[in-house]
Amino acid sequence: MxxxxxxxxxxxxxxxxxxxxxxxxxxxxxxxxxxxxxxxxxxxxxxxxxxxxxxxxxxxxxxxxxxxxxxxxxxxxxxxxxxTKVRADENLIKLKAPSCITTWLLPKLMAFQQAHPEIDVELTSAINHSVNFSTEPFNAAICYGHAPQSTELTANVLFEEILAPMCSPELFSPKMITSNEEEVSADAMSQYTWLHATPDRRDWKLWLNKTDNAHSALASQNQHFATLDLAVSASLQGFGIAIGDVTLAKPDLDSQRLMMPNTKTVASGKGYYLVYPNNQQSAAMKLLIMWLTEQ
Missing domain, CATH: 1.10.10.10 (Winged helix-like DNA-binding domain superfamily/Winged helix DNA-binding domain)
Incomplete structure (x- = not known):
């Protein structure tokens, strides 16, 4: 020994x-x-x-x-x-999730805990989008990107990432908002500040390339943020136009706190996955998996 x-x-x-x-x-x-x-x-x-x-x-x-x-x-x-099996409460689930998914996740967790008051879900929000169950004390995690390939893990897709430009309605005139004749072009949007969640500006570049706007130049004014939710939060406050995920932004789009000046959407090829070790499927965990994946 x-x-x-x-x-x-x-x-x-x-x-x-x-x-x-x-x-x-x-x-x-x-x-x-x-x-x-x-x-x-x-x-x-x-x-x-x-x-x-x-x-x-x-x-x-x-x-x-x-x-x-x-x-x-x-x-x-x-x-x-x-x-974990010896020490932990079988009805306690420690869940890690990226901060950008919080607005999508919290209503579902609150509804889950109302339906199953005997189960306690302890949520930890993080900037990074991955997890290492060998060194981190979580039962499950929501990860962004591609499904992990490890045979030790199971990954259930929650939703695929669909991107589109979005901003505060106050950024454009009422005429431009209500007009159904044409959408705001990439060139017209480039007159405003573009908000980026990454230094390489990949979300805006992806949207331009997949909507036949590859010829359009990036905006002359750009602002960078550490996370997607910070970029979209800045767009909510009227600071510019962000490329956001339409699923995550749905509450703000439905309430018209956000608008899509151009409704063309593109799939990034990535998504949000509920990931957990194969050997940690307690009865409580199975209920949470069903709840999140079937909503």
């Missing part, structure tokens, strides 16, 4: 394998960079093999490190499941 790695060493290895950076791993685990480095060195000494290649531009897993990673992920998942 004395040759077994410690949980601190394994956690440092898992997070460093994901980030390939001692600095980012330290930030995620709320430790110093030196502490992470020492844990990795101790693990390598214990195994008597190098797990990472130290390069000028960062870290890379060695062949042995790549071989070791899925084995440890599986083992830690099993330990996590055992601890």
């Amino acid at each position: 004395k040759d077994l790695p410690t949980t601190k060493e394994l956690t440092a290895f898992l997070v460093t394998s994901k980030t390939l950076s001692f600095t980012r791993a330290a930030e995620e685990l709320n430790l110093t960079q030196g502490a992470i480095s020492r844990q990795i060195i101790a693990l390598e000494n214990r195994l008597q093999i190098p797990l990472f290649q130290r390069q000028a531009r960062g870290l890379a897993l060695t062949d042995k490190g790549k071989e070791f990673l899925p084995l440890i992920e599986k083992a830690v998942n099993q330990i996590q499941h055992a601890v």
Whole structure:
């Protein structure tokens, strides 16, 4: 038993394998960079093999490190499941979700808890759109992007991302809002500030390319935000035009707090998925899965 790695060493290895950076791993685990480095060195000494290649531009897993990673992920998942099963309340579900989906999710969770008052759903909102069940204490997570390919996980699609321009009605004149003859063109919209959820402005570029507006230039005035919900919130306040997801924006579109100056929509090819380990399907969890996927 004395040759077994410690949980601190394994956690440092898992997070460093994901980030390939001692600095980012330290930030995620709320430790110093030196502490992470020492844990990795101790693990390598214990195994008597190098797990990472130290390069000028960062870290890379060695062949042995790549071989070791899925084995440890599986083992830690099993330990996590055992601890959760013994310690946790079967009627408590710890759910992680990106902040941008909160307005869509909260009404559904409130309705779920009214229908099942014996089940407590503890929601944690996060900026990142992924989850690592080996190092994070969640039973399930809503993830944005593509369905995970791991055989250890199940992913149920909640909805696919459909994008369109949206802004406050106050940004345009009443005549432009009520006119059914033609929509506001990409060139006309470019006279306003465009709001972006990513530095590379990919949502606007995708919409332009898929609506035969690839020839149109991006707006001369652009504002960038860290998340989609911040960009759409800025559009609600009249600061410009954002590319938003029509499902997430539906309450604001229905109440006419937001409008779509051009109603052409495009599928991004991504979506929102309810993801959970195959071995964590308690009776309460099965009820929540059915509730969210059948709504």
